[in-house]
Amino acid sequence: MKTTIRLLALLFGILLILAFRPISNLDSSKTRAVSGHLEQVEFDSKTKDITLKLEGDDHCYYINRGLERSNLSSILQGSHVQIRYAKHWTPLDPLGKMRHIAELSFENRVVYSELE
Numbered sequence: 001m002k003t004t005i006r007l008l009a010l011l012f013g014i015l016l017i018l019a020f021r022p023i024s025n026l027d028s029s030k031t032r033a034v035s036g037h038l039e040q041v042e043f044d045s046k047t048k049d050i051t052l053k054l055e056g057d058d059h060c061y062y063i064n065r066g067l068e069r070s071n072l073s074s075i076l077q078g079s080h081v082q083i084r085y086a087k088h089w090t091p092l093d094p095l096g097k098m099r100h101i102a103e104l105s106f107e108n109r110v111v112y113s114e115l116e
Helices: 002-020
Strands: 031-043 050-054 060-063 080-086 098-106 109-113
Touching: 050 080
Parallel strands: 060 098
Antiparallel strands: 031 050, 031 080, 050 060, 080 098, 098 109
8 A cells, every 4th residue: 555655656746747847958959840820829918928829730839928038029910930849748738739939930030039
């Protein structure tokens, strides 16, 4: 019984570590690229996050605290963008529907980047 409890506690601890590990030290080898037309752009003034949705793509791409860290108000819905997002798995989003933007290009220029 004690062994089972310890094993469950260890498994729970590992899941917590995976869930809350930060996305940091990004370079191009730790990212994937996608491009398309913006279907939706949301600016959340409460969390200061920016969320992008591409046409024909069921994933959401986001910049955490993006309103504080960048000036992306020029991105217009319907524009063509290139996104590099982090290859990152977490138990909080096991299907990978939310993707963290590492670099965003708009009109053939980089307008946001976390890449080193």
